[in-house]
Amino acid sequence: MDTNLSLDRIIRRAKDVMTFNTRTYEEIVRDPSATAEAAIVVATVAIASGLGQLFDGGGALIGAVIAMLLGWVISAAAIYFVGTRVTGSSATASSVERVMRIVGYAAAPGIFSIFSGIWLVGWIFATIIFFWLLVTMVLAIRASMDMTIGRAILTGVIAWIANLIVTGLVWWIFGINPTFPFS
Numbered sequence: 001m002d003t004n005l006s007l008d009r010i011i012r013r014a015k016d017v018m019t020f021n022t023r024t025y026e027e028i029v030r031d032p033s034a035t036a037e038a039a040i041v042v043a044t045v046a047i048a049s050g051l052g053q054l055f056d057g058g059g060a061l062i063g064a065v066i067a068m069l070l071g072w073v074i075s076a077a078a079i080y081f082v083g084t085r086v087t088g089s090s091a092t093a094s095s096v097e098r099v100m101r102i103v104g105y106a107a108a109p110g111i112f113s114i115f116s117g118i119w120l121v122g123w124i125f126a127t128i129i130f131f132w133l134l135v136t137m138v139l140a141i142r143a144s145m146d147m148t149i150g151r152a153i154l155t156g157v158i159a160w161i162a163n164l165i166v167t168g169l170v171w172w173i174f175g176i177n178p179t180f181p182f183s
Contacts, residue, residue: 031101
């Protein structure tokens with residue numbers, strides 16, 4: 001586990017996560033140096049999401065970045081709490097940092113949200129990305145919490161609700177009219 005940041009490794013891992021390579025999910029969960037990498041992925045996705053919403057005004061970029069970064073932390077904490085206290089089993093063991101690493105990488109499909117602001121077809125991109133993110137997030141929860149797909153889905157639904165509340169508040173504060181339902 002290399003402690004140096006490598007753009008090549010970040011790109012490879014992001015591609016593997018987007019193509020559902022579960023071996024890479026496990027690798028990221030076990031690699032403490034992947035936390036910084038995950039932050040880079042989240043920041044990149046946040047900028048892409050903000051650029052995709054620029055038609056909504058200048059506050060859209062700032063709001064998207066804040067919402068994504070805040071949503072990442074809130075989601076990881078919610079997933080950890082729900083996964084270890086509510087939906088987990090006696091064998092469920094994890095840490096917030098492990099969850100943050102893989103959830104950050106699982107946000108990688110959001111890079112394509114830059115296209116969600118395209119007039120008339122942006123909603124198509126947003127819908128595809130939304131479902132793509134659902135799959136990567138469930139696999140991320142499963143890998144970080146060592147749980148079944150069913151428990152991972154339940155954990156994700158509860159954590160997603162918390163993320164929507166936070167994201168909605170940020171959108172409201174910045175006056176953003178959201179075109180992408182899962183930033």
